[in-house]
Amino acid sequence: MGVQIIKRKAGEKPEITNIGRGKIQISYNSDGHIIVRYINSQNDDTLIVLDVMTSNALIRFIKDALQDDARPLF
Secondary structure, three states, X not given: OOEEXXXXXXXXXXXXXXXXXXXXXXXXXXXXXXXXXXXXXXXXXXXXXXXXXXXXXXXXXXXXXXXXXXXXXO
C-alpha cells in the first residue's frame, strides 16, 4: 500500500496523497533520522525522512510496545 499523507483542516475535505508503491527500504542514518525509501525502479524512488525528534518518538513507541505485552502492536 505505501503511505498516505493526509492534510486536514476543520470544515474542509481532507487532501489525500498516496505515495510509496513498490519495494521498501528502511534505514537509520548517523544523524539520527529514520528514512523510509519506496523504490519503484532503479531511477524512480520516494524518500520520507523523519526528523530526529520524530525518529526518537517512533523508536520509543516501538520499544514501549514491545516491552508491554498488554498493549497490542497493531
